[in-house]
Amino acid sequence: MVFAGAHEEIITPQDSQFLFGYPHVKRYSEGVHDHLKSSALYLEVDGEKLLFIANDIIFVTKQMAATVREAIAQRLGIPGDHVMVSATHTHSGPITVDYASSTRDQVVPKADPVYVAYATHRMVKAAVQARANAEAASLGFTKADSTGIGTNRRDSTGPADHEVPVLVVMNAARTRYLACMLVVSMHPTVLHEDSKLVSADFPGMARDYLKDAVFGKDCVVLHHTGPCGNQSPRHVVSENTFAEAKRLGIVLGKAVEKAVGKLVFEQDVSIEVRRDFIENPPRRQFPSLQPAKEKLSAVQERMRRLKEERAPSSQIRTVECDIFGAEEMVTLSTMAKTGELDVYYSSCLPFEIQAMRIGPWWFVGWSGELFVDFALDVKRRNPYAFVISMANGENQGYITTEEAAQEGGYEASNALFPPEAGHLLVARTLGLLAGHQ
The missing domain is CATH 1.20.1270 (Substrate Binding Domain Of Dnak; Chain:A; Domain 2)
Structure with missing residues (x-):
């Protein structure tokens, strides 16, 4: 028997905050376009318990994840390694991490500890209430096609992953939607540095569409961002506006809506957690x-x-x-x-690999921003494994492919780790899923 509960909390800043994601711009928020949310999903099967917490912020640091996990362990008795804390990576939310590459940027401040404490408190609150809301449930599995929300940002015909796993949670009688969880491999960067309003960008607009048109207002929608270091809406938007963010959100929402018609429900599923660490991944050799x-x-x-x-x-x-x-x-x-x-x-080591299985699917948490190529490598070897990036920490930049490193573009220039680190993550992940550590 599956038990499930979900809950969302608003994590919109209560004062003006520096909106992080673009350099050299003094970008303090002047208002709120749409709320940032912390969305939690609790699952329990035969005493095994899992928690997913998806957050509309640019990064979750290792310290933030540790704080949330420790509080949940104390209040709910759920081990920290059974809790995944991810960031959607919106570039229209508060700065939550001190980034090495921004240290010489005169306009980028340090992360505000008051906001970070507020957000982590709300994450815990969402998790606790999700557990309190738990009831007998049924799980549905399907996949959506996100074509139209973006492409490879350096080459619009380059590698991309438009397959979106969709986990739908209903009450046991299948009369109410409790939650919907997505993994979408696309940068939420429709909005650029000229926007000074807090926003979840297109993932928030997709969530609104799904609540309004598909699942109902009480359904909690968790949006995880898959590896998208080289993915962007850049080539599919006509301008960097809220109207375009809404358009892409609706494109994604309608794709999920279409996929929901093909749901395969399972009440008798098992769940499990596996975890591994890479203590000393290779580090980049910087030029003089x-x-x-x-x-x-x-x-x-x-x-x-x-x-x-x-x-x-x-x-x-x-x-x-x-x-x-x-x-x-x-x-x-x-x-x-x-x-x-x-x-x-x-601050970002060791790399954590967290694998949480729900029925036939594995949700794999990687910290930081990786190129989609690495997740595709995993999926080619295990088509039931879906990587969630920016989970339980960040890597102070990108991990790119060898080709991108040789080209020397934006992503490769500010990386702290070389492509070999990405290949190591893939190999260790496949070993973990196969039961080898």
Whole structure:
């Protein structure tokens, strides 16, 4: 017998906060477009208990995850390794992590400990109430197609993952929807640095559509973001507006709505948890300062040429981001030389791999921003495994493919870990799912 409960809490900041995600812009919130939420799903089968907590923030740090897990263990008796805490990665929410690559950016402040404490408290509150709401339940499994919400951001025809696992939770009689959980491999970055309103971006708009048109207002929708380091709405939006965010949210919502018609329900399922750690993943070797500065000059010159040629806005944006990355590589190269990076490595290590099985599906939690290619590698070997990124911590930047590292674009420039770290994550994940540690 499955027991399940869900609950959501608002984690919208109560004062003006620096909205994190874009460099060099003094971007303090001037209002709220739509609320940020912490959405929790509790599952219990034969005494085994799981908790998923999805949050509309840019990152969950290891310390935030530890705080939430410890509080839940004390209040509910659920072990910390049975709790997954993820971030949707909205770029229109408060800064929650001190990022090494932003240390020389004069306009980016430190994370506000008051907001971080407020958000973590609400995460725990959502989890506790989800457990209190538990009742006999039935689980439905289906997959949606997210085509239309974005593409590979460096190459619109490049690798992407539009398969969205959809877990639907109903009461045992199947008369009410309790929760819906999605994993969507796409950056929630329709909104850019010119927007100063708090927003969950298109995942929040998709949630609204699903509540209004499909599941009902009382259904809790958990949106997890899958590996999307090289995925973006950049090539599918006409402008960076709330109208476009809503449009993409509806595209995603309708895709889920269509998939719900093909639900396969199971009442008798088993659940389990496995976990592994990578204590010392390979670290990136940074260039000396002079080559880093030369790279920045070269990218700036490329931008000048593109503007002269009146290149498409999507191409301009890609190179603009490459400039950001080149600037950040200068910062990181300097910090690597002085030893300043050590504290940032310590903050995100060890890498945690958390695997939570619900019936036939595995939900795998990885910290940080990885290219979608790594999740596709896992899925090719195990088609029932779905990776949730930015779970239980962050990696101070991207983990890219070898091709991206050689190209030297934005993502590769500000990475603290090389592609080998991603391959190690894949190998250890597959071993964990196969029962080897």
